[in-house]
Amino acid sequence: xxxxxxxxxxxxxxxxxxxxxxxxxxxxxxxxxxxxxxxxxxxxxxxxxxxxxxxxxxxxxxxxxxxxxxxxxxxxxxxxxxxxxxxxxxxxxxxxxxxxxxxx
Numbered sequence: 001x002x003x004x005x006x007x008x009x010x011x012x013x014x015x016x017x018x019x020x021x022x023x024x025x026x027x028x029x030x031x032x033x034x035x036x037x038x039x040x041x042x043x044x045x046x047x048x049x050x051x052x053x054x055x056x057x058x059x060x061x062x063x064x065x066x067x068x069x070x071x072x073x074x075x076x077x078x079x080x081x082x083x084x085x086x087x088x089x090x091x092x093x094x095x096x097x098x099x100x101x102x103x104x
Contacts, residue, residue, distance in 0.1 A: 004026075004037075008036075008037060018077055025037060037078070039078070040082055041079045044079070048062055
């Protein structure tokens with residue numbers, strides 16, 4: 001299996017990575033025909049809380065100021081907030097209706 005870092009390096013050798021957050025690298029996005037690193041913001045915040053002992057509020061502040069706050073040109077990584085709650089809830093609701101004999 002190809003590592004995301006290797007795949008990204010093949011497509012865009014100038015793509016920048018967030019040092020120390022390999023576990024939060026979830027893929028890549030194409031911006032203006034240029035593949036760039038895509039990170040999970042929540043995974044970075046979780047890592048900051050666990051490794052550095054920060055509260056969630058402190059970790060978010062650190063993330064926003066020190067990580068997201070830096071723009072280093074067109075190869076700067078993107079940070080995405082993934083929201084799965086609504087998806088899980090709608091899937092669960094659909095499954096519950098089917099269990100009751102109602103078809104969508």
